[in-house]
């Protein structure tokens with residue numbers, strides 16, 4: 654074997670060793686493997702270019718080079734695999750903690766409300782949010798062209814179908830479903846109104862309670878409201894009833910709850926409380942179910958009486974949080990910086 658031939662073999666060996674120095678990944682090793690040991694690789698080319706005939710030592714030397722390349726590439730492969738697995742198993746490297754999800758505060762409030770009324774034996778119901786005029790208004794003692802309809806301006810679809818502005822439509826559905834009292838339901842659902850500003854949103858939630866039985870009276874309403882107020886807001890909270898007018902209840906009331914921030918005084922350190930009106934927060938409407946509504950639901954008002962109330966989930970949530978939420982729409986922007994404070 655001539656010196657020149659030896660040099661050619663040596664150069665190939667050097668190029669491989671040189672190439673392996675900078676290799677860091679299995680892909681790069683594969684590339685080198687193809688470059689040197691592939692069918693068209695450098696080593697196989699030597700079998701074609703060097704004069705094998707009459708020079709058996711050249712063939713032997715190429716085979717040795719081939720073995721050398723194979724061993725070096727294998728060594729490097731184990732090395733890289735080990736390095737990668739060490740990196741993977743390095744328990745001292747600080748991990749990336751996946752952020753924990755949580756229930757949206759309004760969903761949490763709905764769950765809490767459902768549980769409180771469950772203790773009193775109320776059955777949770779869900780009634781349509783897209784409703785006909787009968788269940789939405791007429792059947793609830795609000796005749797067509799009655800001004801009370803203005804208070805509940807909502808989205809009108811075709812053929813007198815509306816998106817409900819309240820959950821009271823559930824009252825008639827429940828009466829038709831149960832037929833013979835006792836009735837004790839809590840209907841929690843989405844409601845819609847054509848409004849959007851810092852204190853109003855076009856979609857919000859209400860929870861509607863209805864009890865119909867023999868001998869139901871206002872004291873039941875007071876007892877239930879008081880139980881809800883203490884369970885949801887805290888034992889120190891008290892309620893009051895103010896006379897009001899609604900078409901579907903008679904008599905009707907607005908119910909207030911004492912403010913938790915100023916403890917019902919309306920004053921904090923000499924200044925007026927920021928979240929209440931003279932110590933009271935408005936919870937929402939309630940009353941004795943109007944006899945016409947019972948009749949429309951197929952129930953005899955001479956035999957049975959009922960109480961009903963419909964309150965806003967967002968409203969009670971904001972009252973409970975004790976925070977001065979500047980814009981109710983923040984609840985639905987899914988901005989984690991806002992939501993995380995609850």
Ligand SMILES: [Zn+2]
Nearest residue numbers: 912915926929
């Ligand atoms: Zn207050």
